[in-house]
Every structure is written in structure tokens, then in C-alpha cells.
Amino acid sequence: MDFESFVLAAATADLGDEPAAREDADAVEFRMDLATDPLAALADYDGELPLIVTNRADFEGGEADDGDARLDALCAAAEHPAVEAVDVELRTASEGDGGRVIDHARDHGAAVIVSTHDFAKTPEPPKLRQLLDRACEYGDVGKLAVTARSTDDVLELLAATRASAAAGDRVATMAMGEPGRHSRAVAPLYGSKIGYAPVDPAEATAPGQYDLATLRRLVAELESKPTED
Numbered sequence: 001m002d003f004e005s006f007v008l009a010a011a012t013a014d015l016g017d018e019p020a021a022r023e024d025a026d027a028v029e030f031r032m033d034l035a036t037d038p039l040a041a042l043a044d045y046d047g048e049l050p051l052i053v054t055n056r057a058d059f060e061g062g063e064a065d066d067g068d069a070r071l072d073a074l075c076a077a078a079e080h081p082a083v084e085a086v087d088v089e090l091r092t093a094s095e096g097d098g099g100r101v102i103d104h105a106r107d108h109g110a111a112v113i114v115s116t117h118d119f120a121k122t123p124e125p126p127k128l129r130q131l132l133d134r135a136c137e138y139g140d141v142g143k144l145a146v147t148a149r150s151t152d153d154v155l156e157l158l159a160a161t162r163a164s165a166a167a168g169d170r171v172a173t174m175a176m177g178e179p180g181r182h183s184r185a186v187a188p189l190y191g192s193k194i195g196y197a198p199v200d201p202a203e204a205t206a207p208g209q210y211d212l213a214t215l216r217r218l219v220a221e222l223e224s225k226p227t228e229d
């Protein structure tokens with residue numbers, strides 16, 4: 001996966017969801033932190049969709065204790081041939097031991113997504129750009145998920161997405177929460193390269209997600225098509 005075009009990832013803790021995701025998803029995001037024995041599940045994986053592996057730390061809204069074991073598991077996962085991208089938090093990349101995961105992923109041919117989340121708010125516009133810039137310094141894709149409290153927040157996120165993409169960075173953005181839901185459908189038009197949606201809406205991995213089939217349909221319908229004139 002080079003993320004040159006938009007990738008819709010079915011986010012799940014259960015790789016058994018893959019057959020159900022095939023029709024609508026381009027990839028599966030395997031939330032290792034939410035799975036019971038993620039490396040065993042990965043060893044048994046023989047699905048068709050490529051995998052993005054995420055072992056989200058507790059300090060960033062996930063359930064994995066931060067520490068060596070979390071990063072060791074990500075490194076082991078990166079060795080699986082179906083794993084085409086590895087997700088690392090910006091904080092882990094910049095302040096923690098994420099460098100070894102990034103190097104290991106690249107050594108095994110996997111792309112690196114560097115993520116940062118704000119679960120309370122949408123930061124001011126200069127900060128949005130700064131977060132995307134920093135995430136792109138470490139990752140092949142810089143991902144920013146914020147919390148929208150109004151549609152104005154979404155406008156600012158879309159503007160930052162557009163500006164980063166126009167500057168040549170590969171970014172993925174989404175606004176979490178109800179007022180931000182539509183960002184998941186429209187951000188691809190402004191340059192966002194990854195969307196996340198659960199196969200089963202009861203198993204959302206973030207607030208405000210559409211279910212997979214809905215997001216696929218919305219993105220496809222909004223996709224700009226060449227005009228005939």
C-alpha cells in the first residue's frame with residue numbers, strides 16, 4: 001500500500017471479520033490492542049485484504065499498556081507478509097522508542113502511518129498544520145484525528161488537510177464525534193488518504209464512525225469524476 005489513492009480500512013479487533021469486509025474495504029486495520037491474542041490471530045491470517053496493524057497505547061485512547069512489549073508485538077506483526085502498514089503514535093515516534101518500530105517496519109516492506117489524536121477538541125489551525133507536518137516527518141502517512149465540537153472545526157481540519165496535501169505530504173484526517181462525522185466522507189476530497197470504519201457499527205473504534213458499507217458508498221458518490229464537456 002503506497003497510499004497514493006484513498007484506502008478505506010475496516011477497523012477491527014477480529015481478523016475473522018475480513019471476509020465480511022472484502023466487499024467494501026481496501027484493507028483491514030487490525031487493532032491489536034483490542035484483541036485477545038493478536039500475534040496468534042495474525043499467524044492464522046490468510047485473508048485477501050492487506051493489513052494495517054495498530055497497537056494503540058492507553059495514553060492515546062487505546063488499550064495497550066505502553067512499554068516494550070507493545071512495541072515488540074508491533075515489530076513481530078510487521079514481519080507478517082500480509083502486513084503492509086504499521087501505525088505508530090506521533091508521541092511514540094518523537095519521544096518514545098518508536099524509531100525501532102519504524103525501522104523494522106520499513107525493513108520488512110511495510111509503510112508507516114504516524115498518528116496523533118485529540119479526544120477533547122480541534123486545535124487551532126496553525127497547530128493542525130504543525131501536527132500534520134510532524135507526523136509526516138516520521139511517517140509515510142501523517143494521520144490526525146481531532147474532536148469536532150462544531151462544523152467550523154471540520155472546516156479548519158479540511159483546510160489543513162488540503163494545505164498539507166497541496167504541499168506534497170501524504171496525510172489522513174478525520175474529525176471524531178457527531179459534529180465531525182461528515183468529515184469522514186468529505187476529507188478524501190481534500191486529500192485525506194485513509195478512512196476507518198467498523199464492519200459492525202456496534203464495534204466502532206472511534207466516536208462518530210460510519211459503518212463500512214456506508215462510508216464506502218459516501219466516498220464513492222462524492223468522488224470527483226471527470227466532467228464531460
Ligand SMILES: O=C1C[C@@](O)(C(=O)O)C[C@@H](O)[C@@H]1O
Nearest residue numbers: 011054115145174196205206
Ligand atoms: O487512528 C485511527 C483513526 C480512528 O481513531 C478514527 O477516528 O477513525 C480509528 C482508529 O481505529 C484508528 O487507529
